Amino acid sequence: MFKKFFSNRIQNTPPSFIRESLKVIQNPEIISFAGGLPNPISFPQEELKISMNRVADKYGDKLYQYSQTLGLKELREFVISRFNKIHGTAFSIDNIMITTGSQQALDLLGKVFINEGDNVLIEKPSYLGFLQAFCLYSANFCPVKLNNDGLDIEDLKRVVNRHKPKLAYLIPNFQNPTGIMYSEENRKEIFEVIKDEDLILVQDDPYGDLRFDGKSALAYIGVNQTDKNIYLGSFSKIVTPGMRIGYVIAHNDIIRMLETAKQASDLHSNIFCQYILADYLYNNDLEKHINKIRGLYKSQASKMVECMEKYFPDGIKYTVPSGGMFTWVTLKEGQSALELFDKAVEKKVAFIPGNPFYINEKSVNTLRLNYTNASEEKIEEGIKRLAQAILEL
C-alpha cells in the first residue's frame, strides 16, 4: 500500500540474504555455516566487565552524555598508533573517525562520494553489505574477476580503462566471501594499474588481524604512496561486534566530509561503549588476545578443509584459508547453490549461497562457508550433511 511513497533506491535494494537467513536459522538443530559470526572466544568478557565498572566510576556523566562526532579521543589515539606501528604509516588523530561498525563507514562513503550512476569498482564476488550500502546511492558496479592470489590484472585494466571508476572497494586480506588473500605481487600490480587514475581506493580490513601464521599483515595496496587511499577497520572480529565500533582512516579532508555525513546519520557512535573499549585496550594485551582467536580459527579452518576433502564428492572445489573466517566452495558447472541451500536446510545445515555476492548473476554454483562459530564436532557433522545434500543435486 505504500509503494508509491517508497524511494526508487530502496525499491532497488534487496534485503540482506544473510540477515534474513539468520532469522530463519534460529532452529538450534541446524548447524549453521551461514553467518559471519565471530566465535565467542573473541569476546574478552571478564576484562570488558572490569573495564565497564572502571569507566563508570572514573568518568561518570561523560559516559552518558552526547559526545563528539569523530569519536573518543583516547580510542582514536590507540587505533591510529597501532595502525601506524603495523603499517608504517604516519597518520595523526585528524585522520581517523570512529564509526558505528564498519558497515556505517560504507554508508558514509556512499553519502560522501557517490552521485547516481557513478562507476564503482568491486571484486567479483564482493561483500554483500557493501553492495547493499552503495545500491542505496545508486552506484553502478563494475566487477573485476578474483583469482586465488587477488584481482585478475587483465580484467582490472579492462575495467579501469573502460569505466574509469571513481572509487574501488577491495578487501585484500581474507576477502569476504571468498577468504582469498591478495599476494604481495598482486598488490603491487594493482597499484601500478590504478596509481595515475582519478580513483579513491577503499581497503576494508575486518579480517587482517586473523592471519593464521601470526605474521603481521601484508602491506596495503599503495600504502604511503597516495592520499587517495581509505582504510576501514573494526573491532567486531577481535573484541566484539555487539558494541558496533569500527573506524575509517583517510586524508583529513576526507575525514571532514565523512564527519558531516556522520552528523546527519547518527550524531556520534555510542560513547558509553567507546569508553569501555578504550579502557580495555589500554589495560590489556590486545595482541595476545588476538593470538588466541587466531589459534582457534586456524584449527577450525583446518578441520573444515579436512572434512571437505574427506566427504565432498569429486569435482567440488574450495579455497584453503590462511586466515579470516570463510572458505568458498565452487560446485560443478551447472549446479545451483540456491537449490543446494534448500536441500541443505532440510538436512539441517546452512550456508550462504553465492548469489547475493554478485551483481545480476542468475545461475550461481558458489557458496560461502563460515567455520569460526562451530565446534570441530559440528564442523564434521555439518560438512557430512552438506556433502550428502550435494550428492542429491
Place this chain on the structure above:
Amino acid sequence: MFKKFFSNRIQNTPPSFIRESLKVIQNPEIISFAGGLPNPISFPQEELKISMNRVADKYGDKLYQYSQTLGLKELREFVISRFNKIHGTAFSIDNIMITTGSQQALDLLGKVFINEGDNVLIEKPSYLGFLQAFCLYSANFCPVKLNNDGLDIEDLKRVVNRHKPKLAYLIPNFQNPTGIMYSEENRKEIFEVIKDEDLILVQDDPYGDLRFDGKSALAYIGVNQTDKNIYLGSFSKIVTPGMRIGYVIAHNDIIRMLETAKQASDLHSNIFCQYILADYLYNNDLEKHINKIRGLYKSQASKMVECMEKYFPDGIKYTVPSGGMFTWVTLKEGQSALELFDKAVEKKVAFIPGNPFYINEKSVNTLRLNYTNASEEKIEEGIKRLAQAILEL
C-alpha cells in the same frame, strides 16, 4: 584536492552549526545555552551500573555478538507497550524498530522515502538535524509558518495544495528549536487539512515526556486514524543520549523497508547497550525518574524566563516553555542573531543563532536557548551577559 570526488549531496550539506560550535564552546568559562544537552540528573547512573553488571552475568556472549537489525525484542516490547498505554494505540512488536538514536531514524526515512527533489513539508524553523539528514537525499523543503499554538493553518493549506508534499516532518511537543507545544485544536485542524492527501506524516517526539505539569502528552496528530503516520522516539532525553538508542513506530510495511535501509546503514544498533537499557527499564520506575527530570527542567525554565524578563531590553520576545528543553528568542526587527553570537561569545555566553534552523534565510533575528544543562546561578549570570550583548547590537 578531493573536490572532484565528493558527491553533490555532501557538497550541498552544511556541517551542523551545533556540533561545530560544541567544539568551540569547550572553554569552561563560557556559559553555554547552545547544545541540547540533557542535564546529567537524567542519567540514572547507579541503576544503569547495576543493570550492566546484571546483564553481563545473565546473558554473557549474547551482549557481545551480532544481533538482529530490528533490535532487542524485550526492549521493543517495553517501548511498544508503554507507547500503546500512553497514546491509546494498538501497535504490536512488528511495528517498531530500534535505531541508533533518533537521528538515525531521520537518515533511514530519507533513504526509504526520498527521491531527489521530492517535496517535504517542514516547520519554519525546523530541527537542523532533520534538515541536514534530508539535505543528503536532496529533498526539496517546503516550510510552514509556526505560531505559538502550532502550525499556521492557512500557510499549511497553501503549502499542501501548492506543493503536494510526499512527507511532512513535525515536532508537535515542545518543538526544537522553538519550544512550542501544538494545541489540541491545532492538531485536529492539521489532520483535517492533510487526511485525504498522499502524505506520510512523521511526528518526532524526543521531548513529549518532559511536560512540566506532569500530565500525559496531547494526542498525536491523526493518531489511530491513518496508517500513514510514523512516530519517532528516543531515550536520549529521559535516560541517556550516550547509548544512542531511539526507535521508530509505524505500519509494518514501512518498518520492513526501514529494516532493509538499516541493514545497509549499520547492521544493527549496539546490542550491549540495548540489553542494559531493557534491564534498567524492567527493574526501575521510569515514570518516577522522568518526574524528577521534569521538576528540575521546570524550575530551570522558570528561572530563565524570569531572568529574561528582568535583564532583556524592551522589545525582545521569547517563548515561555511548558515543557522540553528550549526557549526561542526573537530580537528586534533587523537585529542579527549571528552578530549577537560573536558579541555573546566575547562575553562568555553561547547559544545557537536561528540561521541553521531555516532554509535559505539570510537575515535572522531569532535564536535558541537551552536551559537544561546550567545551574540557576549560571542561568542568571548567562542571561545577564546575553542581555549586555544584546544592548551592544
